[in-house]
Amino acid sequence: MFDNLTSRLSGVIKTLRGEARLTETNIQEALREVRMALLEADVALPVVKEFIARIREKAVGQEVMGSLSPGQALVGVVHQELIAIMGGEKADINLATVPPAVILMAGLQGVGKTTSSGKLAKWLMEQKKKKVLLVSCDTYRPAAIQQLELLAKQTGADFFPVQPGQRPKEIAIAALDFARRHFHDVMIVDTAGRLAIDEAMMEEIRELETLLKPIETLFVVDAMQGQDAVNTAKAFAEALPLTGVILTKLDGDARGGAALSVLQVTGRPIKFAGVAEKLTGLEAFYPDRMASRILGMGDVLGLIEEAQRGVDQHEAEKLAKKIKSGKNFDLNDFKMQFQQMRNMGGMSAMMDKLPAQFTQAAQNVKMDDKVMARTEGIINAMTPRERVKPEILKASRKRRIAAGAGVSVQEVNRLLAQFEQTQKMMKMMNKGGMAKMMRGMKGMIPGMR
Numbered sequence: 001m002f003d004n005l006t007s008r009l010s011g012v013i014k015t016l017r018g019e020a021r022l023t024e025t026n027i028q029e030a031l032r033e034v035r036m037a038l039l040e041a042d043v044a045l046p047v048v049k050e051f052i053a054r055i056r057e058k059a060v061g062q063e064v065m066g067s068l069s070p071g072q073a074l075v076g077v078v079h080q081e082l083i084a085i086m087g088g089e090k091a092d093i094n095l096a097t098v099p100p101a102v103i104l105m106a107g108l109q110g111v112g113k114t115t116s117s118g119k120l121a122k123w124l125m126e127q128k129k130k131k132v133l134l135v136s137c138d139t140y141r142p143a144a145i146q147q148l149e150l151l152a153k154q155t156g157a158d159f160f161p162v163q164p165g166q167r168p169k170e171i172a173i174a175a176l177d178f179a180r181r182h183f184h185d186v187m188i189v190d191t192a193g194r195l196a197i198d199e200a201m202m203e204e205i206r207e208l209e210t211l212l213k214p215i216e217t218l219f220v221v222d223a224m225q226g227q228d229a230v231n232t233a234k235a236f237a238e239a240l241p242l243t244g245v246i247l248t249k250l251d252g253d254a255r256g257g258a259a260l261s262v263l264q265v266t267g268r269p270i271k272f273a274g275v276a277e278k279l280t281g282l283e284a285f286y287p288d289r290m291a292s293r294i295l296g297m298g299d300v301l302g303l304i305e306e307a308q309r310g311v312d313q314h315e316a317e318k319l320a321k322k323i324k325s326g327k328n329f330d331l332n333d334f335k336m337q338f339q340q341m342r343n344m345g346g347m348s349a350m351m352d353k354l355p356a357q358f359t360q361a362a363q364n365v366k367m368d369d370k371v372m373a374r375t376e377g378i379i380n381a382m383t384p385r386e387r388v389k390p391e392i393l394k395a396s397r398k399r400r401i402a403a404g405a406g407v408s409v410q411e412v413n414r415l416l417a418q419f420e421q422t423q424k425m426m427k428m429m430n431k432g433g434m435a436k437m438m439r440g441m442k443g444m445i446p447g448m449r
Contacts, residue, residue, distance in 0.1 A: 027059055030074055044230045044261040047085065051260075055081050075295060082291035085260055090286045091244060091269035093124075097215045100133065100179040100187040104212060106205055106240060107220035108232055109193035112248035112274060114144060116220050117190045118151030119274065119282035120246075125157060130185040132157040135175040137168040137208060138192040148190055155279055158184065168192065172208055189214070197232065202239045209240055218271065220246045221262060230261045237266040244271035247285070331387040334419050335379045374407060378415050381405040390416060 031052055038048045059077045095101040103120070107113045114136075121132040134152045138144035145162050152159035160175040172189065179187040191208060194201045209217060219242050221229045236242060245262050250273045263269060270285040379387060381404035386393055393401070393416065402409045 027056070027074060031056060034078065038260070041260070044265065047261045047264045050264070051081060051085055054084075079291050079295055082260070082294055083287045085264065086287035086290055087263050087269040087285075088287060090284060091271050092284075093271055094215050094243065095128070095130070095186065100176070100184045101216070102176070102212045102214040103186060103188045103216045103218060104205075104209060104214040105188065105190050105218055105220055105246075106236055106242070107193055108197070108222075109141060111193070111220050111222040113193055113220045114138070114147050114190050115151070115277075116246050116248055116272075116274060116282065117148060117188050118155055118157075119279055120272065121152070121157040121186075121188055122155040122279050123272075123282050124186055125155065131183065133160055133175070133179045133182070133184040133187045134158065135160045135171065135187060135189045136162060137171050137189055139166070139168060139171075140192045144190070144192075151279070158182070168204060169207060169211065172211055176212060197235045202235075206239060216243045217241060218244050218246050219266065219268070220248060223247050223249050230265050233262050233266045237268065242266055242268045244268050246270075246272045246274065246282075248274035250275050329423055331379050331382065331390055331419060334422060335376055335387075374405070374411070375415055375418075377405045378402075378407060378412055390419065 034055065035048060035052050038051065039045070043051075055074075055077055058081070059074055093103075105113050105117050105120075117134060121134055124130045124132050134148055134157050136145040136148040138148075139162075149159045151157075160171075160178055162171055166174075168191070175187065175189070189208065189212065191205050192201065217240055219233060219236050219240075221233055223229070233245070245266060245268055247262065247270050270287075273283050273285045273290075275281050275283050378401060381401045382393075386397065386401075393412075398409050398412045402412050405412075
């Protein structure tokens with residue numbers, strides 16, 4: 001999402017080489033670039049003006065210390081201000097109340113409110129070990145109730161059944177009573193949205209807020225809406241006592257200005273970010289990590305956390321033992337590596353959290369999720385014996401596998417060559433030949449050419 005902003009801000013470093021200190025004169029052009037980058041990212045103009053003023057105030061006269069270049073010194077200031085503009089510190093969800101803790105989801109139709117309710121239920125169950133009840137008060141949108149019920153089944157959360165003809169107020173009263181009687185820790189209420197802000201919608205959600213007294217009223221906003229997201233956020237902030245924001249579709253191709261504008265407009269922190277369509281694609285929002293990603297520094301901590309959630313520890317331990325022994329690494333293990341990667345959101349999601357130089361290297365070698373999926377298909381077309389003993393794969397078997405996977409024989413050969421390279425790398429790791437291993441890494445992962 002922030003690719004253009006990242007590249008523009010990276011260019012700022014190159015404009016200030018050779019200067020001894022940051023002055024009004026030598027940072028003027030750099031600040032103009034920062035301003036243009038933010039406006040192109042669809043950050044609200046008042047936010048941009050205040051942001052630039054704060055950077056100028058802090059940067060001018062700052063000595064360039066040690067081995068830092070002036071550009072790096074300026075980026076340091078920009079980094080701190082980006083963190084500040086997005087809230088400073090991570091804002092935790094508040095569940096400190098007598099159960100059930102009610103979370104009210106607000107926002108326009110189509111921003112991902114219902115899906116975010118399901119994702120949040122899964123996050124609370126996995127990260128906080130809470131018993132969650134999902135409730136739909138959206139009686140207007142066709143299939144909205146059925147959609148939330150399906151999400152409840154997929155996540156393992158409980159769902160409050162709605163009777164035909166029930167009004168949102170009646171549903172809320174009955175659901176709250178149900179949650180208390182069944183000892184739910186958290187009750188997430190999905191409210192109705194509209195295609196645009198209207199008074200009837202606002203009055204209905206105000207009534208629900210008064211009735212339920214939620215500990216959290218979360219405003220769900222689509223990061224791809226740009227300036228419209230800012231206007232919507234302002235209207236909801238004026239109508240409701242919001243406690244936080246969920247920013248959806250942060251993995252899309254939008255400019256991302258909403259992430260930098262919404263806190264300034266609502267006065268409420270971003271608590272969660274939707275980073276993928278799958279139900280695990282909701283992350284706690286860390287301003288410092290997001291600032292690092294915007295400046296091309298990556299989010300390695302986020303990547304590690306994603307790996308801990310997505311990787312099957314038992315399978316990983318089995319693979320580690322095979323690597324240590326230097327024996328029996330077969331195509332089943334090769335396939336498992338792709339599945340673990342997919343559980344982490346795929347190659348593109350991983351690359352998004354790596355520092356810019358690694359991302360550029362990945363683009364140069366054309367790492368492709370589609371190629372990885374095709375590779376999995378080739379392995380699936382093999383018999384169990386062929387996966388364990390790939391050396392038996394001769395011409396006739398390769399033709400059969402290629403036909404079964406819908407690929408060419410050349411692609412089957414390419415996969416086998418990549419597997420052999422990986423086997424060699426495993427043996428090098430076992431023998432401690434790290435330098436040799438690094439030289440042999442190119443071509444190790446399918447899609448790297």
